[in-house]
Amino acid sequence: MTYCIGMLLGQGLVLLSDSRTNAGLDHINTFRKMTVWEKPGDRVLVLLTAGNLAISQAIVNVLNERAASMEGEPNLLNAPNLFEAAIRVGEAVREVHQRDADALKEFGVEFNASLILAGQIAGEAPRLFQIYSAGNFIEATHDTPYFQIGESKYGKPIIDRVIKPGISLDEAAKCALISMDSTLRSNLSVGLPLDLVFIRRDAMKVDRHVSIDADHPYFAMIRCRWSEALRGAFHDLPNPEW
Amino acid sequence: MTYCIGMLLGQGLVLLSDSRTNAGLDHINTFRKMTVWEKPGDRVLVLLTAGNLAISQAIVNVLNERAASMEGEPNLLNAPNLFEAAIRVGEAVREVHQRDADALKEFGVEFNASLILAGQIAGEAPRLFQIYSAGNFIEATHDTPYFQIGESKYGKPIIDRVIKPGISLDEAAKCALISMDSTLRSNLSVGLPLDLVFIRRDAMKVDRHVSIDADHPYFAMIRCRWSEALRGAFHDLPNPEW
Numbered sequence: 001m002t003y004c005i006g007m008l009l010g011q012g013l014v015l016l017s018d019s020r021t022n023a024g025l026d027h028i029n030t031f032r033k034m035t036v037w038e039k040p041g042d043r044v045l046v047l048l049t050a051g052n053l054a055i056s057q058a059i060v061n062v063l064n065e066r067a068a069s070m071e072g073e074p075n076l077l078n079a080p081n082l083f084e085a086a087i088r089v090g091e092a093v094r095e096v097h098q099r100d101a102d103a104l105k106e107f108g109v110e111f112n113a114s115l116i117l118a119g120q121i122a123g124e125a126p127r128l129f130q131i132y133s134a135g136n137f138i139e140a141t142h143d144t145p146y147f148q149i150g151e152s153k154y155g156k157p158i159i160d161r162v163i164k165p166g167i168s169l170d171e172a173a174k175c176a177l178i179s180m181d182s183t184l185r186s187n188l189s190v191g192l193p194l195d196l197v198f199i200r201r202d203a204m205k206v207d208r209h210v211s212i213d214a215d216h217p218y219f220a221m222i223r224c225r226w227s228e229a230l231r232g233a234f235h236d237l238p239n240p241e242w
Numbered sequence: 243m244t245y246c247i248g249m250l251l252g253q254g255l256v257l258l259s260d261s262r263t264n265a266g267l268d269h270i271n272t273f274r275k276m277t278v279w280e281k282p283g284d285r286v287l288v289l290l291t292a293g294n295l296a297i298s299q300a301i302v303n304v305l306n307e308r309a310a311s312m313e314g315e316p317n318l319l320n321a322p323n324l325f326e327a328a329i330r331v332g333e334a335v336r337e338v339h340q341r342d343a344d345a346l347k348e349f350g351v352e353f354n355a356s357l358i359l360a361g362q363i364a365g366e367a368p369r370l371f372q373i374y375s376a377g378n379f380i381e382a383t384h385d386t387p388y389f390q391i392g393e394s395k396y397g398k399p400i401i402d403r404v405i406k407p408g409i410s411l412d413e414a415a416k417c418a419l420i421s422m423d424s425t426l427r428s429n430l431s432v433g434l435p436l437d438l439v440f441i442r443r444d445a446m447k448v449d450r451h452v453s454i455d456a457d458h459p460y461f462a463m464i465r466c467r468w469s470e471a472l473r474g475a476f477h478d479l480p481n482p483e484w
Contacts, residue, residue, distance in 0.1 A: 151395075153393075153396050153428070154395050154396070154398055156428045157397075157399075157424040157428055157472075158472060158476070160427055160428055161427075161473060161476075162473065162476055168481070170481040170482055171481060173481075173482055174481055174482060177482075178476065182399040185399060185402055185403075186399055186402055208484055210484060218482045218483075221479075221480075222479065226475070226479065227403055229478065229479065230400060230403055230475065231403060233468070233471035233474070234403075236471065237416060237420075237464065237467055237468065239410070239412040239413060239415075240412055240416060240460045242450055242452060
């Protein structure tokens with residue numbers, strides 16, 4: 001499994017992914033789940049993937065091949081807007097489905113892919129989409145300004161309480177890292193290193209990419225102090241008197 | 243769905259269950275998920291159930307019928323110890339499986355049942371078991387003194403950080419209620435009222451049963467102050483400086 005979060009804020013986008021992939025507990029590997037397409041000044045797109053790694057990699061490959069092909073072909077680098085880019089990612093998902101789904105089924109493997117597409121294309125605001133195995137997708141709104149894919153439940157309570165479109169990118173990153181910490185603690189199939197990306201509104205490029213491993217001082221501080229803070233908050237609440 | 247927790251502590255057992263059951267979002271009902279068998283002074287057993295409600299109710303019915311039948315038949319009221327009681331619950335699960343699984347399969351419904359059995363039988367310490375759809379089961383230990391069934395992920399991080407066998411029953415109840423609150427907030431398919439049961443070690447009876455609805459003052463306080471405490475803890479942590 002994996003855990004990825006995308007947040008859409010007034011100031012821009014924050015994206016966080018882990019890098020654990022596994023096929024049984026004796027076969028745990030580290031693969032990045034984040035792919036970036038950038039044409040500075042014109043567009044920046046980030047794709048986060050969860051689910052079967054072979055499927056995720058195949059989808060990214062199809063998208064890369066298209067982007068490298070002739071200018072005239074529809075691809076992520078010439079999509080006129082992010083909605084159209086999401087359609088093109090959905091088409092790549094369907095292409096891989098058509099190629100692999102039957103063969104996978106014969107081995108009892110379900111075709112599952114779950115993706116987050118985020119970014120900004122010149123002429124419109126930053127946007128955030130979640131794309132499903134069927135190639136269809138939904139877009140984040142002011143009321144639901146975030147998407148999670150993969151092992152999303154452990155880390156959802158803190159996001160539900162904190163994320164509003166008005167918070168800063170740094171606060172959103174802090175929340176994403178706390179959410180990731182809760183997931184790492186409760187689920188073995190999510191693991192370091194993490195990729196954290198900031199896309200500032202109208203910068204049209206990745207503003208900052210931080211690779212976070214176990215020695216990263218800020219994340220180490222979060223891991224230690226958030227546990228303490230939770231235990232402190234727990235002890236501050238009175239016990240029941242029945 | 244549902245969410246139930248069982249905790250095994252030095253002082254005894256704490257059990258908490260919600261009461262939401264649904265078949266599609268337009269058909270949400272309230273059914274208790276907790277069944278108690280008590281022979282004061284000799285034994286107390288509590289069963290929590292998650293999964294398909296028809297299956298859960300059928301299992302409880304089989305167990306009740308056996309308990310009401312002739313003294314000589316093996317049932318929960320004459321099991322010599324809790325391990326044997328868990329075997330008898332597992333047998334009931336298998337009996338319902340044999341009766342219903344094929345018919346359910348024809349309608350594309352998987353046979354799923356997930357149960358927690360907790361209690362104490364005279365002559366041994368309190369024990370806690372988790373029983374699976376196949377009728378097999380595992381027992382809680384000093385290292386893992388709790389089980390969750392149903393929508394367990396949202397509420398796991400706080401339990402992972404707080405529950406140790408040495409904490410008091412009241413502290414464990416507070417932790418269970420916080421865990422339930424996180425689940426209620428993030429998942430519509432878990433709902434009030436809650437059943438909270440305390441079994442004090444060697445009391446050989448239910449020490450206290452509390453039915454908790456939206457007006458319950460302690461739970462209302464938890465809901466309000468835990469959110470505040472989380473947000474406070476979040477704001478107390480410094481933002482990243484990259």
